[in-house]
Amino acid sequence: MKVSYAPLWKLLIDRKMSQADFRRAVQLSPNTLTKMKRDDEVSLSTLLRIATYFNCNIGDICDFVTERGLEHEL
Template sequence: MAISYNGLWKLLIDNEKKKMDLINDLGISSSTIAKMTRGENVSLSVLEKICEEYDCDFGDLISYDRRHKK
């Protein structure tokens, strides 16, 4: 698992939001949330929706860790 969405999870906590809020407020599917929870790839359009909602950049949401490269 080379992709980490820890930035997104921290952003949600800081904004007192839950993963369900991404589903309900932004229309992101539960399967996409599950992929992010497992550190899997998701489309840039999903990340774009989140960035627009929370006024942030992709780098605020995700990071890449070479040590966990598949």
């Protein structure tokens, strides 16, 4: 399984927020944002910080994607 942050990028678009503004607001390092752009795993504490900032659940900002492309919410 892989992680997908597509829901997060859609959330940023819906809120008219740039990735740079998002990174600063949530206090992410540039390396963490790069990992997320590549759909690499990040720490649970990072996901919790993002979810807290947007007042949402972790499943609202990322999905698990199986090798066949089937998506499952967290």
